[in-house]
Amino acid sequence: MKLFFKGFAAGFKEFGHSISKTINVVTLLFVFIFGIGLVALFSKVGRKKFLPMTHPEKDGSYWADKASTNKTKEESLRPF
Amino acid sequence: MIVLGISAFSHDSSAAIIKDGELVAAAEEERFTRKKHDFSFPYNAIRFCLQKAGVTINQVDCIAFYEKPLLKFERIMSQFVYSFPRGFTAFAKTMPSWINEKLHIRGIIKRKLKYLGNIYFIEHHLAHAASSYLMSPFSESVILTVDGVGEWASATYGFAKDNEIHLEKEIRFPHSLGLLYSAVTGYLGMSVNNSEYKVMGLAAYGKPLYVDKFRKVLDVKKDGSFALDMDYFVYHYRMSMPSKKFIEEFGPARKKEEEITERHKDIAASLQKVVEDTLFLIIRNLHTKYSCNNLCMAGGVALNSVANGKILKETPFKRFFIQPAAGDGGTSVGAAAYVYYSLFGNNRSFVMKHAYLGPSYTDEQIKKYLEHYHVKYTLFKNDNELTTNVAKLIYNNHVVGWFQGRTEFGPRALGARSILSNPCNPKMRGILNLKVKHREKFRPFAPVICVEDIHDYFDVDKEVPIAADYMLMVYPIKKQKQKLLPAVTHVDGTGRLQVIRREQNPRYYSLIKEFGKLSKVPILINTSFNIRGEPIVCTPHDAYLCMMGTGIDYLVMGNYLIKRDDNPKHMWDSEKYATD
Known part of the structure; x- marks a missing residue:
């Protein structure tokens, strides 16, 4: 009897995991298509490149200026 | 003043504590949880650091976190936008941890530690730079950090004097020497973010016969700055790293338990040669630019001991310093040190002279x-x-x-x-x-x-x-x-x-x-x-x-x-x- 209930509980737990995984995937797919997809579409229309696949070159160098976001204590309190 | 440094949710979570200018304790979470490269919140490491310093969390003046999470999130979202409609698998795998943890780091730290003070977010490469320079015996130094990727940067350089660190230039993701090394590590059938040092060891057995092919993959300018030809990689939208084009160029990827052949050894040797040449070129240029004989390095690539052993021979630098946890594990030290010395301007008095900073038993x-x-x-x-x-x-x-x-x-x-x-x-x-x-x-x-x-x-x-x-x-x-x-x-x-x-x-x-x-x-x-x-x-x-x-x-x-x-x-x- 004890074994039966133990197995029953484990099965339910697994079922719960599968359900939450499925909901997660469906939600993420929705966000991916309508969130990321739309931004990607507009960026293509507006010719905005989000990733420098070809590294911008300046004066024969790939080094880019680094703007620090940690110059002051206030800036450093921000997570961005 | 007491500053607690935390590195978490990437790989090699760790904690470090600086008390009145001295690095009292530092430890990686993996040592306590027994999970290699544990990336979870370093609760055990923090508890140990507080115990060792003899303080409670309420006595900590501020906490320093090793990166700017929202900048990193921006980079990751940019990857998905650029790669759309590819990349859903990676998106589905990474997003839950961002939504549940990484976007709420301030809240997580405050809640888990019951902490009410300030939390400072230090850029990833700045934390790397600080972990080296502020622990070194130098009062001025050139700094070079090279790793896989932080928020956006994969390599930075700059100059430091007294308490001030100024990182001047950077190479931005997806162009990365560290990720190139990791991609080839994966291609050679070894675990990424773990077995890079094995590739370095393997390199000694091979001949650098693939250098010309690597030159096609990695374009290096006269000043050592570099860019990858991203047609050879897919890591910006997939969990794997080299692309079909890379496999066409270098041959089939090695499976995990497959025998290591001469080709694998030659590829490892060629990669090591290309990485060394690039590093030395950068370092020589930095010496010319800053006319300073001290060099501090940090980041995962600074763990490449074969390259490190040649630096003083191949470049004009006279002295150089790397701290023992040069990879991401050491950024907790760097973040804490940056807050203590650079943001709050406390006098530098500490030099890291050994690595024995973890727990002990009587x-x-x-x-x-x-x-x-x-x-x-x-x-x-x-x-x-x-x-x-x-x-x-x-x-x-x-x-x-x-x-x-x-x-x-x-x-x-x-x-x-x-x-x-x-x-x-x-x-x-x-x-x-x-x-x-x-x-x-x-x-x-x-x-x-x-x-x-x-x-x-x-x-x-x-x-x-x-x-x-x-x-x-x-x-x-x-x-x-x-x-x-x-x-x-x-x-x-x-x-x-x-x-x-x-x-x-x-x-x-x-x-x-x-x-x-x-x-x-x-x-x-x-x-x-x-x-x-x-x-x-x-x-x-x-x-x-x-x-x-x-x-x-x-x-x-x-x-x-x-x-x-x-x-x-x-x-x-x-x-x-x-x-x-």
């Missing part, structure tokens, strides 16, 4: 453990008796587990949690692999030598950098000495040595000297005290378990000597648990 605690588990042991009365006897055991080709004092901070075992054995025995590499480590045959074992003996055995720089104390430098072993050291001489005649100074670890130092009296060679094999795929041992229980599951003959914990054969009842087979 003889009383060890005895309590041994007696609780009915372990048979011998107690040594003093240091002299201990070192003389243990040196004899090693001289007689026994493998000894060495558990002494505080654990090391960083990926290398440096004589606190080490396995020691006889480097003069030509069979010792095989014995160690068979009995304990179960690791790939091509990987060399490392020697440890006392500082004053180093010039007798190694072709080192005139002034040996402190990085050699942390096993971060590979140097050639003198030709006439290579025959004396068959177990630690790599195929190319080099050794990844650890230099030890008496003041760092007197007992370890004396042991090496005692062994030298017996063998006429004051060098030991020092390898990490763990089985393959496990973190280095931390507690007496970890050490005892490791000994009993492997073929380690003796374990020296504090003043206690435990012989494996006297305690046969806890046998288990470590090979079952060994992973990559």
